[in-house]
């Protein structure tokens with residue numbers, strides 16, 4: 001078992017997650033079995049209850065974990081599902097230790113920071129990397145943060161346990177170029193190295209993020225002051241697309257040097273497909289303009305779009321496949337903008353009442369003007385409300401906002417009970433659920449023309465054994481796909497018939513074992529493209545395997561442009 005630890009120096013937000021994902025991709029393209037682990041030093045148990053303003057998008061794993069968005073980066077690069085176990089937080093570590101202590105499992109011993117906390121951290125890292133050749137472990141935050149200390153201690157301990165020949169330490173730093181000087185400064189990087197050294201960890205590689213390429217002079221300077229080989233200082237300037245990062249690292253022979261330091265054999269890897277896709281992202285001549293109508297978060301005078309990072313990436317993946325650049329406008333649902341200039345409209349997931357009427361107006365506009373529409377989770381629920389109001393003529397709403405005569409989107413009784421108990425953490429409908437698709441629908445066709453039928457059918461047996469509730473009732477001739485979920489409210493099954501009568505097609509359902517049918521996909525057949533889903537297909541979109549619904553949407557946008 002080999003480990004690559006990735007640390008951040010100088011400051012956060014410089015793309016450590018993308019670098020971790022790129023390192024893992026480089027190794028996995030050489031046919032090594034690779035996994036990624038993200039460590040988040042906060043005390044929250046998981047990212048599920050955190051405000052997107054604090055922590056960006058909440059990613060969801062197939063097994064229902066609500067994780068840091070870096071798990072999304074890893075999946076998008078590796079084209080592989082990761083488990084909830086791959087995101088470790090301080091909260092999880094302490095909860096386990098305290099639960100064990102209360103259960104008397106420490107047999108009267110004093111439970112202490114050292115060794116019990118690192119022991120639990122190491123146990124978790126081992127558990128999440130079991131069966132792999134290499135685990136790339138990213139330690140969140142920046143070295144020097146108080147809360148990082150037990151994790152740095154654990155990384156050093158893993159080096160002692162497994163031997164230095166099996167562990168590589170990578171420090172991702174930032175080299176600022178202050179405007180007043182116009183020169184790239186290495187001092188913060190030197191200090192970050194010293195800080196990491198104080199934990200007994202000597203970085204094998206420095207990956208130097210910066211606005212521009214790091215020149216040889218700076219590399220020599222870092223090398224001289226920090227005792228790191230200058231050919232182990234890798235320049236990683238801002239690039240037009242994150243998917244070019246593996247290439248940027250490999251241009252500097254990072255792959256060979258890393259394999260050498262891990263004492264692993266170098267294998268030739270094939271990047272043809274990846275490079276074609278990257279080339280399409282960079283150089284496609286066609287472009288589609290998409291409006292994502294959402295509730296955006298302001299932080300001071302900046303606006304954060306990070307909470308929809310997977311939607312953005314899913315569009316880019318589809319553009320790469322179809323040879324189109326994607327231009328996204330983040331349209332505030334509260335401001336009411338002119339949507340006629342867009343080739344397509346998306347209403348993504350969301351919670352609460354702010355901006356809801358604006359989203360409903362946007363959906364109505366798309367429906368009535370035959371503009372391609374893709375609704376994701378809340379974007380499906382509000383499409384149902386819109387249809388009920390303006391086609392069926394009902395005074396309808398989702399009960400998340402108000403109780404009306406026509407609660408077309410409603411909470412299931414078991415969810416209502418959880419809400420009464422304030423049991424918010426980890427209790428939504430989370431993770432993958434099976435949807436049985438209706439033959440002859442657009443949704444069926446889109447999944448059929450991707451690899452998803454095969455991929456997902458191979459999961460049936462796994463879920464049959466490990467989590468039958470994710471499968472529900474699947475009959476012999478059913479065609480089943482899996483998408484990820486994160487929501488509490490559902491299409492109210494009692495109105496399904498009325499909607500079908502009024503022309504809305506239900507293209508996929510999840511059949512629960514208690515007989516309740518949950519609507520997973522809807523579509524409007526006479527429309528250019530009007531598809532919405534209760535799931536979050538953006539969370540299963542990868543550069544090399546884009547989400548079928550997004551491919552269909554972008555194709556419709558291209559036809560419409």
Ligand code: GLN
Nearest residue numbers: 349350377378487488489
């Ligand atoms: N607020 C809605 C629900 O809880 C939709 C959630 C979402 O879009 N992720 O069901």
